[in-house]
Amino acid sequence: MNSLSKIVNPIGLLLILFICIGSSYAEDKPNIQFENFWIVSPPEVARSAAGYGIIKNTGNEADTLIHICTESASVMLHKTEIKSGMAKMIHLKNIVIEPNSELVLEPMSFHLMFMDLSEDFFKENAEITLYLEFEKSGRFEVKLPVRSSWD
Numbered sequence: 001m002n003s004l005s006k007i008v009n010p011i012g013l014l015l016i017l018f019i020c021i022g023s024s025y026a027e028d029k030p031n032i033q034f035e036n037f038w039i040v041s042p043p044e045v046a047r048s049a050a051g052y053g054i055i056k057n058t059g060n061e062a063d064t065l066i067h068i069c070t071e072s073a074s075v076m077l078h079k080t081e082i083k084s085g086m087a088k089m090i091h092l093k094n095i096v097i098e099p100n101s102e103l104v105l106e107p108m109s110f111h112l113m114f115m116d117l118s119e120d121f122f123k124e125n126a127e128i129t130l131y132l133e134f135e136k137s138g139r140f141e142v143k144l145p146v147r148s149s150w151d
């Protein structure tokens with residue numbers, strides 16, 4: 001009996017340790033996810049293209065998007081605002097994604113603005129790799145297909 005408990009105890013302790021680490025991990029961390037990201041196919045003479053999608057934070061802590069970049073263009077996060085009947089694009093250097101919320105990038109609202117487009121954008125079945133860096137969650141790599149419509 002004694003020798004059995006000596007074997008069981010260390011395993012039990014390890015299990016408790018793993019459960020503790022697991023639960024604290026889930027309690028106070030952001031959980032960033034990306035959905036339906038894509039780029040509107042630019043006409044051949046275009047200098048810029050817009051990108052849309054949803055950034056979700058299903059975690060219990062806020063996180064801040066601090067940097068976006070791609071090797072295929074220069075890219076910024078924009079927000080379109082209507083001021084005295086005129087649509088104006090505002091450049092956002094960073095944005096907080098609150099816990100259990102999402103940032104929707106869509107026309108006439110938040111969007112990715114790609115400029116100085118490389119040939120990558122005009123290839124058939126083009127796919128652009130976007131890097132997004134968050135203050136707490138670090139760096140993500142998201143593939144964005146270049147498409148001509150919403151379907």
Ligand SMILES: [Cu+2]
Pocket residue numbers: 078079089111112113
């Ligand atoms: Cu824009």
